[in-house]
Amino acid sequence: MRSPLPRRLGWYLLFGTGAALMLFPFLWSVASSFEPAGSVLDKPRLIPRHPSLDGYRTFLSALPFWRLLANSMGLALCSTVLQLVTSSMAAYAFARLEFPGRRVIFGIYLATMMMPLQVLVVPLFVEMKQFDLVDTYAAVLAPTIASAFGVFLLRQAIVAVPRELDEAAVMDGAGHLRIFATVILPLIRPALATFAVFAFMASWNSFLWPLVIIRSPEFMTLPLGLSNLHGQYTTEWNVVMAGTVLSVLPIILLYLAAQKYVVQSTALTGLK
Amino acid sequence: MRGLRKAGVVAVFLLxxxxxLLLFIIVPMVSSAWISLHEWNLISPMKWVGLRNYADLARDGDSRAALLHTLEYLVGYLPLVYVGGLSIALGLNRVMPGRNLLRGVYFLPVVTSWVVVALVWKWLLNPSSGLVNDLLGRIGVPGPGWWTDPAWAMPSVILASAWKDLGYVMVILLAGLQSIPAEYHEAARIDGAGAWQRFTQITFPLLTPSTYFVVIISLINGFQVFDQVFVMTGGGPAGSSQVLVERIYDQTFRYGQVGSASALSWVLFVVILGVTLVQGRLQRRWVTYA
Structure with missing residues (x-):
């Protein structure tokens, strides 16, 4: 059933305007980033009257941008791969292996999901200090090596795989590691992709933990670098906006490339 | 021998x-409880004080204010993001060309980091040369001082946060809407129910599981709000927007009161746990499962 034309036009007008409002802050930051230095107290316009690259130049000289980008990207990739490996293995154990205490241990895993990192920041910092890991990549990665949530999500996926498939492999003399790698993993690829998107975004956007544990500029992630930059260039908004534009670009490109998976991941996991 | 091998296999998969998880969640959790019973500044030896940190928290005006600001954030943020997200989800839950593009646009802020969102909004809401006050000025409304004004600092944070999370709420509610069987709506239409009636009698009741989910996640995340406040206002002006996690951060790294920060962490954890449990009980009264 198609609705009448005026109603359809109204729909486009309403939700198109809404979408424009969602996009506008991004456009505005792009526009402001091209304002010349020292013009910030004048009212910026959507099309700058004297477009200039001052903001970008200052930004790139104030921050080791490429280094920060590589840090953010590298840490996000490492943490995603680590979580995929550790979570899928544990998920296999809880779904397929029989061992005493399985339920209790799974219960403890789930309980750790209740403990937000925000609450653990102080003791984690103290622990890293004892391990002498403050201001290292390892410390940033440490709390993201394993994820109880990932175990939970992937276990659901493995439970849904028919057991006959593993049994056929057992007949062929395959051990658990082989069944896991050659039978189970290929079959739960959609769940792995969903979780990978989630883990990557969580690491890419994380702020509080890197803020607490990182001191040196060369180990900083993009959000941390930007926040610091804002502290130095409080009134030079063209510089700050150039920074936001450059640091938001990679994730937007990634999002456009994998949009279906990203939105699906949110709908399925309920997390962002 | 076989038992040993089996234990080995379990260990390989689980360890x-x-x-x-043991090292970076369970141990810190226990040590946090331990630290909260001490006076400690990260450097000199810990001094046992029993439950005094907790007793002091009850009397500490700054921590109480931080709790109040966190609640203020939740009270402003939750209705805004829910009603907004629901309206968009309802609108986009129909077959129209371009629908996926629109969804993609509404979702864009969700993938953007909080720091970027906070900076962009801080600039939009700049009291003297920001766009929002410029537009308000053109229609003759004097714009407020936004994040420079104690009364407007928290509303500024709420506005930016709701803008960022709208798309997230939309996606969750859209998934919920799509699980409502179309036959229900058709049957109601045949019985002569209007659009509003169909919404209140069918859509909304059957959407309550998704609503419950959005509310729980928003409450859990909302109590831990930090990034956007830290970047937009730094808790100011004059502490007027300081939230719980920021207070914990300040107490640890600015004032060296690690014991009392740990006590506050535990209070926060208990509050989150309590809210989740209470909601879990209450949901039976208002959540309809089809």
């Missing part, structure tokens, strides 16, 4: 996640 890669069990060891990090």
């Amino acid at each position: 890669p996640s069990a060891v990090p």
